[in-house]
Amino acid sequence: MNIIKFEVRRSIKSSLLWALVCSGIIIFFMSLFPSMENSDIQEIVFTKLDAFPEGLMEAFGLDNMVDFTNIMQYLAYTIQYISMAIGVYALILGINALLSEEVEGTIEFLYAQPVCRNKIVLTKLLSNAYLLFQSIFIIGLFTIAVSIFFKPEDYDLINLIMGIKEVFLGIYLVAYTYFSIGFFLSSILKPKVGTTSISIGIFFFSYIVGVVSRLKEELELLRFLSPFDYVLPMDLVRYGWERKFLVAAIIIMVLTIAASFFIYDKKDMEI
Amino acid sequence: MYAIETVNLTKYYGKNRGIIDVNLKVKEGEIFGFIGPNGAGKSTLIRTLLNFIYPTRGGGYILERDIVTDSKAIKEFTGYVPSEIKYYGQVFVKDILDYAKSFKKDSSDEQLRKLIQLLDIDLNKKMAELSLGNKKKVALAQALLGNPSLLILDEPASGLDPLMQKTLFEILMDMKNQGKTIFLSSHNLVEVGNLCDRVAIIKDGRIVDTIDLKAKLSEFGRIIELKGNIPKELIQGFADDIILSEEDHYKFKYRGDIDKFIKAISSYQVEDLSIRKENLEDTFLKYYEGDGE
Numbered sequence: 426m427n428i429i430k431f432e433v434r435r436s437i438k439s440s441l442l443w444a445l446v447c448s449g450i451i452i453f454f455m456s457l458f459p460s461m462e463n464s465d466i467q468e469i470v471f472t473k474l475d476a477f478p479e480g481l482m483e484a485f486g487l488d489n490m491v492d493f494t495n496i497m498q499y500l501a502y503t504i505q506y507i508s509m510a511i512g513v514y515a516l517i518l519g520i521n522a523l524l525s526e527e528v529e530g531t532i533e534f535l536y537a538q539p540v541c542r543n544k545i546v547l548t549k550l551l552s553n554a555y556l557l558f559q560s561i562f563i564i565g566l567f568t569i570a571v572s573i574f575f576k577p578e579d580y581d582l583i584n585l586i587m588g589i590k591e592v593f594l595g596i597y598l599v600a601y602t603y604f605s606i607g608f609f610l611s612s613i614l615k616p617k618v619g620t621t622s623i624s625i626g627i628f629f630f631s632y633i634v635g636v637v638s639r640l641k642e643e644l645e646l647l648r649f650l651s652p653f654d655y656v657l658p659m660d661l662v663r664y665g666w667e668r669k670f671l672v673a674a675i676i677i678m679v680l681t682i683a684a685s686f687f688i689y690d691k692k693d694m695e696i
Numbered sequence: 697m698y699a700i701e702t703v704n705l706t707k708y709y710g711k712n713r714g715i716i717d718v719n720l721k722v723k724e725g726e727i728f729g730f731i732g733p734n735g736a737g738k739s740t741l742i743r744t745l746l747n748f749i750y751p752t753r754g755g756g757y758i759l760e761r762d763i764v765t766d767s768k769a770i771k772e773f774t775g776y777v778p779s780e781i782k783y784y785g786q787v788f789v790k791d792i793l794d795y796a797k798s799f800k801k802d803s804s805d806e807q808l809r810k811l812i813q814l815l816d817i818d819l820n821k822k823m824a825e826l827s828l829g830n831k832k833k834v835a836l837a838q839a840l841l842g843n844p845s846l847l848i849l850d851e852p853a854s855g856l857d858p859l860m861q862k863t864l865f866e867i868l869m870d871m872k873n874q875g876k877t878i879f880l881s882s883h884n885l886v887e888v889g890n891l892c893d894r895v896a897i898i899k900d901g902r903i904v905d906t907i908d909l910k911a912k913l914s915e916f917g918r919i920i921e922l923k924g925n926i927p928k929e930l931i932q933g934f935a936d937d938i939i940l941s942e943e944d945h946y947k948f949k950y951r952g953d954i955d956k957f958i959k960a961i962s963s964y965q966v967e968d969l970s971i972r973k974e975n976l977e978d979t980f981l982k983y984y985e986g987d988g989e
Contacts, residue, residue: 427798435787530782534792534838536748537778538799539771693709693749 428540432552437559443514444560447507448567454503455571461493496580497588500572501658508596509632511561512653515600516624518557519607520614522549523685527616527695542690550608550682557604558597565593588662595656595666602652602674603628609681612688616695628653649673697760699724699846699877700745704754707737707744714740716901717754722879722894724759727872729892730881733984737901738881739779742850746776758846772801775839779850779881781831785824789834792823793841800842811837814863828855836864847871849880853887865891889976897983904983909976916974917951924966934960949974 492498523546526532535545569589576585607624614623635651638644648654648670655670700722707714715737722728732738743749745756747767756763758770783792793812797803812819815833823831832855839847847868853861868878868891882888888895889909896906917936923945931941934957935948944967950957954971961969 427795431791431795434791435784529785530780531784533748533776533778534783534796537746537771537774537776537839538796539768540799541768691750694743696743696748 428535428545428548429552429555432549433555436553436556440556440560441563443510444563447510447560447564450510451503451507451564451568452571455500455568455575458496458499458575461499496572496576497585497662498659500568500589501592501662504568504592504596504658507564508599508658509628509653511564511596511600512603512632513624513628514560515557515604516607516628517621518553519604519609520611520620520624522553522608523611523689524614524616524618524620528620530696532694533696536694543686546612546686546689550685553608554601554604557600561593561596561600565589565596568593592658592661595658595661598656598671598674599652602655602677605678605681606652609685609688612685612692652677697724698722698757699726700728700756700758700879702741702745702754702756705741705744705751705756706753707740707749708752713737713901714749714752715744715898718898718901718903720756720896720903720906722877724877725872725875726893727868727878727880727891729888729895730879730898731883731885731888731895731980731983732898736898738898739850740901741898742776742848742881745848746771746774772842773845775841775844775847777832777835777839777847777849777852779854781823781828781835783823783831783834786822788820788822789817789826790819792834793817793819793837796838797841802843803841807843808837808841811840814867815860829857829860832856833860836867840867844876846877846879849878851882851884852880853882853884861887885977885980888980895980897980899983907979912976912979915951917949918954918971919947919974919978920950920957921947921968921970922961922966923968924961924964926961926964926966930960930964949978 493502526535526545536542569586572585572589573582576582606627610623610627614620631651632653634647635654638647638651638654652674655674656666660667698721700720702718702720705718705720706716718737718741730738730741740749744751745758745763747763747770750764758774761770763770787795793808797805797808811817815837817833817837818826818830821830823834826834832852836852839849852868853864856864865887868880871878878891880888880891892909894906894908897904919939921940925944926946928941931946931948932938934950934952935946936951937949938946939949940947
């Protein structure tokens with residue numbers, strides 16, 4: 426427990442910063458919602474998008490056009506981008522979880538204490554998973570608050586909150602999938618690599634694979650390589666959860682975390 | 697029972713040599729020095745003992761516990777001070793020491809308070825703000841928490857001011873008097889000579905010699921360096937160990953009667969003569985300089 430407390434205290438500031446920046450973006454977008462609802466923007470957007478080829482529309486998830494006058498759909502569309510930022514953050518947290526101790530050389534302090542390697546892995550896993558949970562939770566709270574503020578009077582409050590809850594459960598799934606991939610990398614990467622650039626690289630590679638997977642039906646299997654596409658907020662709002670991706674996410678998490686324990690227990694630490 | 701025992705302990709980093717067939721036996725209650733040139737394998741040995749890295753072959757025991765399988769138990773009674781202190785830079789010293797204390801079952805607030813006082817540690821600074829010497833003091837304090845039976849120190853005195861070095865040596869001697877074991881790696885030959893009971897010398901990954909310093913001290917003679925027109929045979933007759941022999945220039949170890957030697961060379965023309973007591977540096981330096989094997 427002492428390691429978890431220490432880790433959380435050490436990283437809580439950057440975690441809160443991420444949460445506040447993302448929340449700020451959501452507040453900004455939601456502040457635009459009343460003008461969306463009251464103008465003819467929906468019609469304008471539809472007109473413009475009709476000019477795009479169908480394949481391109483599918484690739485960017487625009488084939489089933491968002492109803493910007495519907496607060497839940499507008500919110501889900503906005504959160505899609507926040508979900509990307511959270512995905513990158515989850516990867517950074519995961520990759521840094523074990524590796525940062527070697528990068529900074531602090532492992533020489535930690536592992537000189539009476540603590541076994543599995544405990545280091547477990548406590549790093551829990552502390553960083555907690556930081557991720559907390560960040561998303563804060564963003565979720567801000568989202569609920571700002572959505573209540575801008576909600577049309579006739580929109581049911583309970584439905585709105587339950588809808589946001591569902592979207593954030595999806596974000597949790599995507600975030601923890603990326604986090605576990607990052608955590609696995611943390612156990613195998615050498616300390617000399619740049620963790621932020623690797624995180625961004627991996628995320629956008631998977632994102633592009635996800636985009637490609639939507640271009641043709643035959644490529645749909647590629648979607649399994651893109652955790653971001655497992656639970657797209659817009660899809661979740663419209664169609665609910667897709668069981669196959671839920672299972673895929675759980676399998677990735679279990680395998681990567683189990684592998685991290687195994688590898689970290691056998692590796693030579695680099696100081 | 698040995699405090700540290702290694703059996704053919706070997707570590708390769710891929711194809712690169714770390715340590716090769718290291719066999720050490722450090723007795724309980726002794727201060728054991730470990731010296732060698734840079735890159736000889738000192739840190740590799742320490743990191744293998746503490747399970748930061750795994751042996752390629754061979755093994756070792758610390759107080760009869762296996763260095764690989766019982767590493768956690770070993771660290772319950774082992775304190776470690778690394779040569780370079782890379783503790784959490786943005787964390788306050790107080791929090792680092794509290795964190796270290798939280799791992800040690802036998803530590804107490806009272807013990808921590810005494811160590812802070814003894815080592816004159818400033819608690820209200822962040823680790824990144826400290827000088828090397830002050831970082832070292834924090835590292836020493838955390839290593840001493842919980843009354844360890846064994847201390848493993850990598851260059852413990854580097855960066856410490858003379859007063860703090862004296863305090864450190866007093867702490868180490870006090871621990872030795874309590875029957876605790878100290879294993880220290882150092883480049884400071886004077887420090888090793890003053891503190892240690894025995895010293896192992898590592899070179900190119902292998903232990904090339906282990907010296908009992910007390911026994912060695914009794915063997916010490918004089919180092920004589922002279923220039924002059926003196927027959928080589930005469931020098932060879934007196935020298936116990938010739939260090940340098942060039943035309944009219946000799947350096948050698950001599951353990952015999954100095955009066956006899958002076959009289960023997962008095963009838964020759966001597967250009968320069970220096971005679972001094974042999975010291976530990978003379979013993980160690982030959983290993984650093986390349987003729988130790």
